[in-house]
Amino acid sequence: MLDDYISKEDLEVMAIDAISGFELNNGQILKPPVPLDQIMEGHLGLTIQFSGQLPADVLGCLSVKDRIVTINERLDTYGCPQNEGRCNFTIAHEGGHEIAHAPYLRTTTDLRDLFGRGAAPVTTILCRKDNQNAKIEFQANYIGAALLMPKKLMHQFWQDRFGSLQQLDENALLHKLRLDNNFLAEVNRMRGDDNDALLEEHFRPIAKEFTVSPEAFCRRLKTLGLLGSHNNGELFARAGA
Secondary structure, eight states: OOOSOOOHHHHHHHHHHHHHHHHHHHOOOOSSSOOHHIIIIIISOOEEEEESOSOTTEEEEEETTTTEEEEEGGGOOTTOGGGHHHHHHHHHHHHHHHHHTHHHHTTOSOOHHHHOTTOOOOSEEEEEGGGTTSHHHHHHHHHHHHHHSOHHHHHHHHHHHHSSOOOEEHHHHHHHHHTOHHHHHHHHHHTOOOHHHHHHHHHHHHHHHTTSOHHHHHHHHHHTTSEEOOSSSHHHHHHTO
């Protein structure tokens, strides 16, 4: 029986196990980006395809029985490299469903605990833009992020950049960024200078290495406790940024 609640620690372990299983037959992943297609197809046994037939509000879906991931062609990166982060995350998100939910769906006829009372048999899990707060969507998002930005690679990046795994003070970093007039003017020209925009543009080059969006990268930093808010800049100063 699939529990409604899966702890973040268990979700992290699920992603780590998937990556470890891939590495067992393919060698260690030493640097970003992770070979997402190979993990999805070679290790998880999924087929990835793009389609123009999905509704506009559906980013992607997983056909549970056929093990097919279908991505809305609007996210295709061909001719639209700016879609890379969103496309990769949607693919990894469907991988999260495969890891956390599909095995259960393939073996049960009682779906009340997962989709609510009276739910019909589920053959396809749809990922809709407006349904990201549902429990199974949060779980798939978490695993997807952990597949694209594995904990060990994120720690390696942080250790190499700051010399430790201590948390960076978000407020101190924002203060420093606001002192850089050129950076501030460029971000303001593109997006406005709210805190999220400043942080995301600061980490954009690293996010690009992981082939994820700056938003997803910053969210992962916070999830792993590498970026957070403190009352002073002690940790930021200690990190040598």
